[in-house]
Amino acid sequence: MDEMEYTELRAKLESLEAEQKEVERVLAAKRDQRKAELISEFKQRIKDEGFTVGEVADAFAGRRNSRRSGGARSYPRYVDNADSNFVYVRGPLPGWMKERMTAVGLNPADKGDRERYKQDYMHPES
Incomplete structure (x- = not known):
């Protein structure tokens, strides 16, 4: 690379930056696709085990008894x-x-x- 001219190096850098952006775009799309696949798999597994998605989500979020899991709060009227x-x-x-x-x-x-x-x-x- 030492023998390359400034303009050649600049063109090479621009080409690499463009390629990097394309790789990042494709990677982000693949990541989103994989995330959707995992969510679908997890939802099905949760249902197969007899739980609701809300129950499991509450457990991950640290909630014990929320409206989603059937424990609606009651406030005085x-x-x-x-x-x-x-x-x-x-x-x-x-x-x-x-x-x-x-x-x-x-x-x-x-x-x-x-x-x-x-x-x-x-x-x-x-």
């Missing part, structure tokens, strides 16, 4: 005393609950006030 059509389960407060809290002088942003509102103005659904 609070029904508004004034109107049983208004129900709060968890998460962001619905607009009606914010309005009613503010109307009775409670701050919807304060956890203590939210708990106080649920205790005084709502009841757990039976």
